[in-house]
Every structure is written in C-alpha cells, then in structure tokens.
Amino acid sequence: MAIRVHLPDGNELELEEGASGADMAAAIGPGLARAALAVEADGELRDLTAPVRDGxxxxxxxxxxxxALALIRHDAAHVLAAAVMELYPDVKISIGPAIDNGFYYDFEFPEGVxxxxxxxxxxxxxxxxxxxxAEPFVREDLPVTLARERFAAAGQDYKVELIDDLVAKEGVETVSLYTNGPFTDLCRGPHAPSTATVKAFALQSVAGSYWRGDSNRTMLTRIYGTAFFSKDELAAYLERLELARQRDHRRIGRELGLFHFSELAVGSAFWTPHGTTLWNTLRDLMSELTAARGYTEVKTPQLYDAELWRIxxxxxxxQGNMFVTSDEERPLGLKPMNCPGHCLLYAMARHSYRDLPVRFAEPGLLHRNEPSGTLHGLLRVRHFVTDDGHIFCTEEQIESEVAGFLEFAAEVYALFGLETRVELSTRPDVRIGDDALWDRAxxxxxxxxxxxxxxxxxxxGDGxxxxxxxxxxxxxxxxRSWQLGTIQLDYNFPERFELTYTGADNAEHxxxxxxxxILGSLERFLGILIExxxxxxxxxxxxxxAIVLPISDRLNAAGEEAASKLRSAGARVELDHRSESVARKIRDAELRKIPYMLVLGDREEADGTLSxxxxxxxxxxxxxxxxxxxxLAELTLTRAR
RNA sequence: GCCGGAGUAGCUCAGCUGGUAGAGCAAUCGCCUUGUAAGCGAUAGGUCAGGGGUUCGAGUCCCCUCUCCGGCUCCA
Structure with missing residues (x-):
C-alpha cells in the first residue's frame, strides 16, 4: 500500500505507508535528508519522525x-531549560517559546536564588x-493523567497547571512531551531532530515576568537569548543590536543637548533652548495642519473639580493614574486627558446640525501618574503634551471623519518618512457604557x-x-512598539455630559x-523620530x-555679519568663533549633526559667499x-526631507 | 507597582583581596591663526546617589531609601 504527497514544485511523491518525514526527505535526495529539520504538512509544522499523511x-x-529560525530558537529554549535544571535542580520551569528575535524561558528559582x-x-x-x-528531541504522547502525575511528582506545579488548563479549556486527552538529554518538557512541538542545530546562540538578558502575564501572580525569572544557524549570523545580529543602541534617543538627546531629566521631576523632560526650538517647530506644524483641516484651536484648564472626573x-x-490634589474644601484632579474639558466647552454653547462637525484641537499639557517602573526617556513620561483633538459630529458623519483622519495621519507621517502599524482595539474589561453602544462603535x-x-x-480588549x-x-x-496616533470613537462622553445639537427637525440630538x-504625545513622537x-x-x-565657520579669528567679524544676514532671512544660524582649526570646527559641527556647515575664508569674504x-x-x-x-528658507517652508 | 542589575567630575569610564579618589573628552585661561572630522600647554572641577551600620579605617562590606537601566503588568 502506498501513499502520495504533493510537493511544493507541483510534483507528487509516492511513499510507503507509515513513511516518516525523514523517509520522505531521503526519498527526494540525500542532501535534503541531511538538511531536513521538520516537515510542513498542510500548513502545519511536524517532527521529521512523524508519519506523513496520504494526500x-x-x-x-x-x-x-x-x-526555521523560530524552530531552532524553540529548541534553544529547551536547551536553556536543560542547562538551568542541571545547575539549579530545584528550579521550577514554566514556558519557553521562540519570540521575534530569539527565545526566552521563564523559571521560578528556589527562595534566595x-x-x-x-x-x-x-x-x-x-x-x-x-x-x-547532539541529543535527539524525542517526542512522547501521553494521556493527560499520566503526564500530570509525572510533573506533579517532579514538583513542577506550573506544568501541572498548564495541563489542567488544556483539559479544562480545550478538552485534550493526550499531551506531548519532548525529551532532550536529561530534560523533559511539556511541549506541543515540533522540534528539530536534535540539539545539534543550535550551534550559534547567546543568552542576552534576565528579567522578571509575571506567571501568565498576571500581575497578581508569581513573578518568575525570565532569561532571554537568541539563536541563529551560524556564528556569523549571530555576530551580525549582535552588531546590529549594538548599532541600534547608538540610536537610542536618550543618548542622542544628551549628545545633541536637546533635553535632560532630573530625579527631582521624575518622568518629566527639561527641554534645552535647542530642544525647545525642535519641540515648538513640531507644535507649530500641527497647529498649522489642524487649522487647514478645519479644526479650531482651544485652551482648557489644567485643574478641575473632582466632580468633572466623576461625570x-x-x-x-x-484615578490611579491621576495626580489628585485639593483646595481648601474640594478635591481636584490634574487633567490626564483633554476630553472632559472639551466636552464642557462644547456644552457651553448651543450647536446646530449645520455647525457639525465641530473639531476642537488643543496642544494640551497632561499629567499622568504612571507607575515608576514604566517610565522610559521621552517615550513614557508623566508630563507631556498631546496634539489632541475632539470631533463632535452626527452619526452619519463618523465614517467620513474617521476616513479624513486616516488620510491626515498618513500625510503627517509621510512628512517624517515614518510608516506605522495600524491596529483596531476593541472593548476592554474595565469600561463604561453598555454592550450595544460598543457593538455600534x-x-x-x-x-x-x-x-x-x-x-x-x-x-x-485593548480599547x-x-x-x-x-x-x-x-x-x-x-x-519596542509604542503608540503614536489614535482615533477613538466614543458614545459615552456625549451621554455623560448630555451633549446635544439641534437637528433639522428642530429636536435635540x-x-x-x-x-x-496623530503625534500622540509630542515628547514620545520626538523620541521615536530622533531614533x-x-x-x-x-x-x-x-x-x-547652519553654522558659520571662519577659518581664522580675523574673519570672526565677517562671520557674524554673514550669520546675521542669514538670521534676518529667518534661518537658525550659529557662528563658531573659537580659535580652532577648520578641521576641528567641522568635526564638532558634524558631531552636532548640523545640516549646513558654512566655511568662511578670505576668498569667500571677498566674494560675498560661503563654502x-x-x-x-x-x-x-x-x-x-x-x-x-x-x-534655507525654501527647505524650511517645504519641510523637505 | 513587581523582578533583576546599576549609580565614582558635565560626559564616557578606571579604582585588585577595605588603607580617606584617577584618566580621556568637555569647561576655564593662555599660546597658535588655522581651508573641510580632534593644534599645544596650564588650571579648575568629586560630602564616590542619600541615610544608617560594621571597622582603628569604607568608593570598596551590610541594611534602608531614591534614581536610572532591562523586562513584566500598564500605557500616548
């Protein structure tokens, strides 16, 4: 009895019944048999030892x-767990998957370790x-009761919990175990034939992580690593990582003198004069573009009666994320968002359907009491400004407003050469409003x-x-991924603030x-942009x-004159009047990443030029x-990249 | 907030097993007068994150706090 399988090149291959993936690879050629790691059958990865299905x-x-990389990284996670269990026999193992650029394994080490x-x-x-x-990965399929006993006997509570969950949620009756050398793990598989493929690996960092991602449960110790097929690829990857670190906005911000942080104002940036120029340029850009898109800019208070936050x-x-204070009699909250203020502002005037959509924009200063452990340079701060806007519109206008926003956002990101990943986030567990509203939204x-x-x-669940x-x-x-732009549809605030407009039918709606x-917070956006x-x-x-670089002190006066001519045309220009060589001035200007270096020598002075x-x-x-x-004026005006 | 690591001059870092701090760059001053990525010299700069303890003696060992870094949870 023979079976037939379809190969990627369109051909069919005849195999004996019960033939394994390895047999199949061997039937195709000895080179492939040696290189084979696993088999993909109807889109599903399986071990080489698994029998091939007919058809x-x-x-x-x-x-x-x-x-293939994900496969050997998963193998590497098992090898890591094997090594850790040998060195720390009382360790409890939990899970160890391959991830984007490597793998990890989460352990609970004994008390005190x-x-x-x-x-x-x-x-x-x-x-x-x-x-x-070169220990082979050996698969074993066991009834859940046996597997459970085995892990329970070994004191591996996390594995027991995983098995119980598989039974409860998926109704499984058997589970698979993989053994490499002395180490056995509950694992869906597949794995490469042996550990020999994991030649080029490196452990990278250790971190805490909650069991099952739940902050109420045990904090485990996670070891991160990565693996490649060759040492060269591993070295190249580690080198790329190092280059990426050079782009860290915290480093560049310091080097270019754009912003600082102080432990006396945790999570809040101090913007230097240069940094402030950059920040203002970005804010002015958004003011200009929102105006062009039919928004009107508004200003609303920072500090509100708690009553507003109750509404x-x-x-x-x-509240846990808000800074709360009080005056002599009332509790007050510093705003973490502009929306309630904008709702109040909207409600302070009557609106006709003819006025809609009303689009409020506010570069609003917000304070959020973020947990200390989450603060991160400009990317996660407690004090920031958003390019915030709120659109009040009719039901019929929503789709075109959202579409208009998507277009607007694309235009802005294109200015900076950024490409973003878009996600639709739906209702979270903690929410206001009934499910019918959420369905519609x-x-x-x-x-x-x-x-x-x-x-x-x-x-x-991330709405x-x-x-x-x-x-x-x-x-x-x-x-790491960070959110920049967002558009959120909200039927709840209009209800809570009892917002209305007068319709064509002369009734209130x-x-x-x-x-x-679009930028999200200007701080975060600048951090991402700098990187x-x-x-x-x-x-x-x-x-x-631009910076004017006179080649000698005797040209400093001419340099000042040139710089001030450029400044009066609107350019942001400095003069390097130090008694240094041109080479030195060039080097320093290069390190400061100043776009235009303007060398001024005797020839230039005579000609009214700059080099x-x-x-x-x-x-x-x-x-x-x-x-x-x-x-310079043209480049500034056109925002050329 | 949780787990782990770290904190020495403005920046990057050295300081072995405890014997009261050092380099380079930056800064300041002077000399040089410079033609496309570092000219030369001198000077100044530190309650070694903060507090407590052990010790004859603590940057170094122990404890607590703060901040930063890497993750986790959370989030623009």
Whole structure:
C-alpha cells in the first residue's frame, strides 16, 4: 500500500505507508535528508519522525525555510531549560517559546536564588555541552493523567497547571512531551531532530515576568537569548543590536543637548533652548495642519473639580493614574486627558446640525501618574503634551471623519518618512457604557478602515475605557512598539455630559464624539523620530540649521555679519568663533549633526559667499549668502526631507 | 507597582583581596591663526546617589531609601 504527497514544485511523491518525514526527505535526495529539520504538512509544522499523511501537501523545512529560525530558537529554549535544571535542580520551569528575535524561558528559582547575567557563562557552558552531544528531541504522547502525575511528582506545579488548563479549556486527552538529554518538557512541538542545530546562540538578558502575564501572580525569572544557524549570523545580529543602541534617543538627546531629566521631576523632560526650538517647530506644524483641516484651536484648564472626573468616569476608572490634589474644601484632579474639558466647552454653547462637525484641537499639557517602573526617556513620561483633538459630529458623519483622519495621519507621517502599524482595539474589561453602544462603535470604526483600504490588525480588549480605537504604532531603536496616533470613537462622553445639537427637525440630538491624535504625545513622537533619524534632523526641524565657520579669528567679524544676514532671512544660524582649526570646527559641527556647515575664508569674504559643506561630507563649494538664505528658507517652508 | 542589575567630575569610564579618589573628552585661561572630522600647554572641577551600620579605617562590606537601566503588568 502506498501513499502520495504533493510537493511544493507541483510534483507528487509516492511513499510507503507509515513513511516518516525523514523517509520522505531521503526519498527526494540525500542532501535534503541531511538538511531536513521538520516537515510542513498542510500548513502545519511536524517532527521529521512523524508519519506523513496520504494526500498531504508537504514541504521539507530546512535552515533556509521561513520559520526555521523560530524552530531552532524553540529548541534553544529547551536547551536553556536543560542547562538551568542541571545547575539549579530545584528550579521550577514554566514556558519557553521562540519570540521575534530569539527565545526566552521563564523559571521560578528556589527562595534566595537570583540570577544575573554574571551567571550566563556557566549556563551557556552547560548549553554548549548539550549541543555538542547532539541529543535527539524525542517526542512522547501521553494521556493527560499520566503526564500530570509525572510533573506533579517532579514538583513542577506550573506544568501541572498548564495541563489542567488544556483539559479544562480545550478538552485534550493526550499531551506531548519532548525529551532532550536529561530534560523533559511539556511541549506541543515540533522540534528539530536534535540539539545539534543550535550551534550559534547567546543568552542576552534576565528579567522578571509575571506567571501568565498576571500581575497578581508569581513573578518568575525570565532569561532571554537568541539563536541563529551560524556564528556569523549571530555576530551580525549582535552588531546590529549594538548599532541600534547608538540610536537610542536618550543618548542622542544628551549628545545633541536637546533635553535632560532630573530625579527631582521624575518622568518629566527639561527641554534645552535647542530642544525647545525642535519641540515648538513640531507644535507649530500641527497647529498649522489642524487649522487647514478645519479644526479650531482651544485652551482648557489644567485643574478641575473632582466632580468633572466623576461625570467623565475618570474618578472611578482612572484615578490611579491621576495626580489628585485639593483646595481648601474640594478635591481636584490634574487633567490626564483633554476630553472632559472639551466636552464642557462644547456644552457651553448651543450647536446646530449645520455647525457639525465641530473639531476642537488643543496642544494640551497632561499629567499622568504612571507607575515608576514604566517610565522610559521621552517615550513614557508623566508630563507631556498631546496634539489632541475632539470631533463632535452626527452619526452619519463618523465614517467620513474617521476616513479624513486616516488620510491626515498618513500625510503627517509621510512628512517624517515614518510608516506605522495600524491596529483596531476593541472593548476592554474595565469600561463604561453598555454592550450595544460598543457593538455600534466597533462596527463603525471597522467600516471606516475598510472604506479607506487601511491595512490593520485586530487587538481585542485593548480599547480605551470609553470606546474602541484605531491606533498607529512605531518601534523604537530596541524594537519596542509604542503608540503614536489614535482615533477613538466614543458614545459615552456625549451621554455623560448630555451633549446635544439641534437637528433639522428642530429636536435635540446626541452628537457622537471622536478623540484623535496623530503625534500622540509630542515628547514620545520626538523620541521615536530622533531614533528613526538617528538624530540627523532635516533642515526644517534642526534647531541649528547652519553654522558659520571662519577659518581664522580675523574673519570672526565677517562671520557674524554673514550669520546675521542669514538670521534676518529667518534661518537658525550659529557662528563658531573659537580659535580652532577648520578641521576641528567641522568635526564638532558634524558631531552636532548640523545640516549646513558654512566655511568662511578670505576668498569667500571677498566674494560675498560661503563654502557649503552638508552634514555627512558633501562639499557644494562657494555659494552666495543670499542664495543660501533663500535655500534655507525654501527647505524650511517645504519641510523637505 | 513587581523582578533583576546599576549609580565614582558635565560626559564616557578606571579604582585588585577595605588603607580617606584617577584618566580621556568637555569647561576655564593662555599660546597658535588655522581651508573641510580632534593644534599645544596650564588650571579648575568629586560630602564616590542619600541615610544608617560594621571597622582603628569604607568608593570598596551590610541594611534602608531614591534614581536610572532591562523586562513584566500598564500605557500616548
């Protein structure tokens, strides 16, 4: 009896019944048999030892295949756990998956034992021994009762909990165990044939992580690592990581003198004069663009009676994140969001359907009492300004308003050369408003996304407490994802604040409300932007657009004259009048990433020109000062990149 | 907030097993007068995060607090 399988090249292959993936690879060729790691059958990865199903579409997974890295990283996680269990026999194991750039394994170490990267060499040495031994990964399928007994007997409580959950939630009757050398783990698989493939690995960091991501449960110790098929690839990856670290906005912010932090104002940036110029340029950009899009700018208070926060729901749902104070008789809250203030402002005047949509924009200063452990440079702060806006509109206008926003956001991100990842986040556990409202709100957002052809991922349960949202995310230099823009549909606030407009029927109606921001917080956006650009800001954003470099002290007066001509044309220009060599002045200007370096020597002075060197080294030769002024003005006006 | 690590001059860091702090860059002053990525010299700069303890003696050992870093939870 023979079975037939379909190969990726369209051919069919005949195999004996019961043939394994390894048999299949061997039937195709000896080279493939040696390279084979696993088999993909009808889209599902399986061990090489597993029998091949008749009629399946199969592909042999090798080091070159997509998914092969994830496979050996998962193998590496088992090798890590094996090594850790040898060194710390009383350790409890939990889970150890492959992740984007590597793998981790979470352990509970015995009381009093803590792991740091100083322990990595010993662990890695044990890991190398397991790899060198080329221990086969052996799969075993066991009835859940037997598997449970086995892990219970070994004191592996986390594995027992996992098995109990598999039974309760998925009704499984058997589970699979994988053994490599002395180590056995509850694992779905698949794995490569042996540990030998995990040749190039490195442990990277140790961190805490809650069991099952629940902050009420045990804090486990997570060890992160990565693995590649070759030492060269591993070295190249580690080198890339190091280069990314050089782009860290906290480092660049210090080097370029843009902002500082102080332990006397935790989570709040101090912007230097240069940093403030950059920040203001960004704020002015958004004021200009929102005005062009039909928003009107408004200003609302910082500090409100607690009553406002009770109406909005913040007092119940968000107070932990608010800075609360009081006057002589009343509790007060510093605003963490602009929306309640905007609702009050909307309600202070009557609105006709003819006026809608009303679009309020406010570069609003917000304070949020973020947990200390989450603060991170400019990317997570307690004091920040959002390019916030709220749109009050009719039900019929929602879709076009959301579509208009998606367009607007795309325009802004394009100015900076950023590409974002879009997510639709739906109702969270902690929320206000009934489910019917949420159903409607989620459906409208999805419709607007579809109508504009925006690609997005679904992020269930991550909406704001008052409504679902569409978020735009960017990654920082270390690969962490941060939310920038957002648009959130909210039927709840209009109810709570009893907002109305007069319809064509002369009756009062409830408007819908959209909360939206494109940059998110200016602070976070600048952090991400600095990392994206590696600190090399385009002319229109650069705090110092050009610096005049006289080649000798005797030209300092001419330098001042040239600089002031450029300044009166609107350019942000400095003069380097130090008694230093041109080479030195160039070097310092390069390190400050100043776009235009303008060398002034005797020839230039005589001709009324400056010799232009752009950041990065391009030498454009002598250019008339008027022409330079015009060029800088043009680059600033057009926001050229 | 939780787990782990770290905190020495403005910045980057050295300071072995305890014997009262050092370099480079930056800064200041002077000399040099410079043509596209570091000219030379001198000077100044530190309650070694803060507090408590052990010790004849603490940057170094112990405890507490603060902040920062990496994660986790949370979030723009």
């Amino acid at each position: 399946a579409s199969v592909a042999v997974l090798t080091a070159k295949s997509d998914g 803590s792991i740091s990267d100083a322990d990595f060499p010993a662990i890695e040495e044990r890991m190398r021994a397991h790899v060198k031994a 909005s729901g913040h007092w119940d749902k968000y 989620e459906a409208v957002l999805a419709a607007a996304l579809d109508a504009t052809g925006t690609a997005y991922a679904l992020n269930p 704001a407490f008052y409504g679902p949202k569409i978020d735009m995310h960017m990654r920082d230099s270390l690969g 409830r408007p819908a409300m959209l909360h939206r921001a 994206h650009l590696g600190g090399v800001l385009p002319v229109w954003l650069a705090p110092v657009q 232009l060197r752009e950041h990065g080294g391009a030498d454009r030769g002598a250019i008339a000062i008027d022409a330079l002024a015009a060029e």
